[in-house]
Amino acid sequence: MKQRTVLSMEQALSMPSATLRFAQLGWRVIRIEATPTGRGLPGDPNRYIGPNVVDDDRCTYFIAPNAGKEAIALNLKEPEGQAVLHRLIKELDVDIFCCNTVPSRYEQLGIDYETLSKIKPDLIWAGISAMGPEFPKVPGYDPAIQAMAGFMEVTGDPNGPPTLAGIPLIDLKAGDEVFAGVCLALADRAETGKGKRIDVSMMQAASSWLITTLPLIDFDCDASEITRSGNEHRKFVPTNAYKTSDGFIYVAMGSDVMWRRFVDIPKFSSVDTEQRATNNGRMEDRVQLKDDIAAIMAQYTTAELSSDLAAATIPNAPINTIPQVLETPAVATKVTTTQTPAGKTIRMQPMAVDQPGASREMSFPPKYGEHTRSVMQEAGYDDSDVDKLAQSGIVSD
Numbered sequence: 070m071k072q073r074t075v076l077s078m079e080q081a082l083s084m085p086s087a088t089l090r091f092a093q094l095g096w097r098v099i100r101i102e103a104t105p106t107g108r109g110l111p112g113d114p115n116r117y118i119g120p121n122v123v124d125d126d127r128c129t130y131f132i133a134p135n136a137g138k139e140a141i142a143l144n145l146k147e148p149e150g151q152a153v154l155h156r157l158i159k160e161l162d163v164d165i166f167c168c169n170t171v172p173s174r175y176e177q178l179g180i181d182y183e184t185l186s187k188i189k190p191d192l193i194w195a196g197i198s199a200m201g202p203e204f205p206k207v208p209g210y211d212p213a214i215q216a217m218a219g220f221m222e223v224t225g226d227p228n229g230p231p232t233l234a235g236i237p238l239i240d241l242k243a244g245d246e247v248f249a250g251v252c253l254a255l256a257d258r259a260e261t262g263k264g265k266r267i268d269v270s271m272m273q274a275a276s277s278w279l280i281t282t283l284p285l286i287d288f289d290c291d292a293s294e295i296t297r298s299g300n301e302h303r304k305f306v307p308t309n310a311y312k313t314s315d316g317f318i319y320v321a322m323g324s325d326v327m328w329r330r331f332v333d334i335p336k337f338s339s340v341d342t343e344q345r346a347t348n349n350g351r352m353e354d355r356v357q358l359k360d361d362i363a364a365i366m367a368q369y370t371t372a373e374l375s376s377d378l379a380a381a382t383i384p385n386a387p388i389n390t391i392p393q394v395l396e397t398p399a400v401a402t403k404v405t406t407t408q409t410p411a412g413k414t415i416r417m418q419p420m421a422v423d424q425p426g427a428s429r430e431m432s433f434p435p436k437y438g439e440h441t442r443s444v445m446q447e448a449g450y451d452d453s454d455v456d457k458l459a460q461s462g463i464v465s466d
Contacts, residue, residue: 073164073165075091075098077098085100085113087245087251089138093431094427098138098139102438104142104464116128116437119131123409123410138432139435141444144463148179155188156448157444166192172196172204193258195269197269199271212233215233217272218272243269308322311367313371316371318375325347327383331383334378339365405419406429
């Protein structure tokens with residue numbers, strides 16, 4: 070089967086996270102970065118975030134999303150640079166073009182779907198932006214979209230301020246929507262032979278996750294149902310995090326049958342009352358119930374409590390630190406890896422889903438412009454051509 074080729078004008082995290090999923094499948098991913106402008110450091114700003122790992126442009130924040138890729142530097146503000154891009158798409162038989170810049174720049178840079186599909190009619194085009202092409206000048210940043218989409222409003226302590234999620238949920242959600250959209254488009258292309266345009270709005274993608282809150286508005290819900298609830302579940306009681314004698318444990322109660330198994334554990338028999346036999350009753354008594362359970366949990370170790378709850382088939386988990394997550398068997402055997410040029414192995418996040426034949430070893434992320442010359446040579450440029458384009462600022466290698 071032909072190896073898929075992805076050409077992606079990407080930076081930050083949303084689109085790099087999408088194209089990483091393609092790289093994990095063994096597809097060829099070539100990332101495009103801008104040529105130096107003399108204002109600030111060249112290329113993707115994320116190259117320079119976090120402690121330095123290799124050279125001067127591969128820092129810690131850049132590594133995991135960009136393993137397994139190639140990199141070229143191209144000036145798409147100039148017609149000559151756009152001509153290079155168009156030639157690359159044709160000569161490299163590119164399957165997918167991606168970008169995550171504001172839509173108002175698509176035509177200026179010669180990367181709009183209409184232009185590129187004329188060069189290659191079966192091209193699949195995918196773009197991520199803050200709010201879609203209907204809002205062409207709005208920049209998209211994960212924290213700002215978390216605020217706008219209500220994620221911060223429903224995260225944190227009910228008596229505290231709105232809070233960001235601990236990971237960039239919306240960047241990653243948008244990336245996953247590109248991955249899914251491209252896979253659907255490839256399936257369609259196999260039948261029709263035609264390409265497709267995919268526009269991912271970070272705001273719309275984020276709002277699609279409001280499945281347990283947004284529809285409640287038209288049911289005349291109480292305001293408490295669609296705002297912060299700390300670690301508690303809004304509907305299932307008791308579902309919460311509790312302090313133990315040596316840490317924390319999370320307990321998730323999903324039914325009245327689970328509750329009965331819970332209070333059958335000798336440690337917790339004292340919290341059983343007639344009112345608490347149903348979820349609605351526990352909801353009415355949730356404040357006192359929380360205190361009653363917390364007082365018992367604090368007397369025992371996390372391991373002891375987890376053993377009792379597991380024996381009763383009640384979902385529970387320790388609240389792990391990130392190093393502990395890395396050592397969890399379900400993760401430790403699934404991580405992907407890369408190696409620095411010096412030979413140090415770097416453990417990275419696992420693939421979302423195991424795929425037959427996929428390698429978990431990824432090449433180290435590319436240096437800025439590292440593959441400009443070799444990729445252009447594939448497209449029929451010779452060294453003198455590349456030298457001239459480099460001298461005029463159209464490419465950088």
